[in-house]
Amino acid sequence: MSNIIQPDANPNQFLQKAMANGFSMQESFFDPAIGDQISSELEHAGYLVDYTELKPTTAFEANGMHFAQLLHSTISRLVCRVDTSSANPLPCFSVRVFTPGEHGTTVHRNDPSIGPWAVGLTLKGEAPFNVYSQHQLPDYDTLPLRGDESDPVPLETMNADQGSAWTLYTKNQLVPHSSGIVHSQTQRELLIFYGTSWNR
Known part of the structure; x- marks a missing residue:
């Protein structure tokens, strides 16, 4: 484990914060060199395609x-250390691939069938990861981002570059x-591990 998770990362605190607040963010969470290796593995297996779900x-x-x-x-x-309710909390994965200059996603909530754990890991590239308060997405499923002053101000944001991670814990709330x-010169590659109600 010490060769994968960065020495200064505190994974227990990272995951416990998600259980308490519904989300958590950590820059420099895992070794960026591992991200390069996984990117190559995904490409070789045919999984390095956007919306692989x-x-x-x-x-x-x-x-x-x-x-x-x-x-x-x-x-x-x-995850099993901080949440003993499941022996297999992350049975599924998805891949997202974003080109330089592209808006990664709208403001959205996860589908209720996803979770309670979802862990996103930036394999390559760089873009902000933003979390919003509940009232900023009250009556609709998504909110497009335009990159101007009309965009909602995030409750919390992180520069999600290679080796960073975020966690959403959806048991108690669905966080927007x-x-x-994407402001890196290379595409951003995101690998997400998660549970689903379909696997329970």
Whole structure:
């Protein structure tokens, strides 16, 4: 685990904060070199495609994706330390790929079937990850971002560059969030581990 999670990261605190607040963010969470390796593994297996969704994490072992399997098993063990209600809290993964200059997402909430844990990991690239207060998304499912003064001001934001992580804990609330404009020269690649009600 010490070779994957950065020495200055505090994973227990990171996950406990998510349980208390519905979200947590951590820059410099895992080794960026692992992100490069997983990116290559995803590409080789045909998964490095935007909107790759609801794939079983058992595919990592089946496709010989050593680094992806290692990161997933490490984070799953960390989640199980703070939440003993499930022995397999992150059975699925998704991949998002954003081009430079692209707005990552709208302001949105996760589908209620996702969770209670979702952990996002930036493999490559750089863009803000933003969380908003509940009243900023009251009556509609999504809110487009325009990159101007009309955009809502985030409750909290993080520069989600390579090696960063965020967690959403949806058991008690669905937190509005978004990915901002990709301002790296390379595409942003995001790997998300999560549970779903379909797997319970």
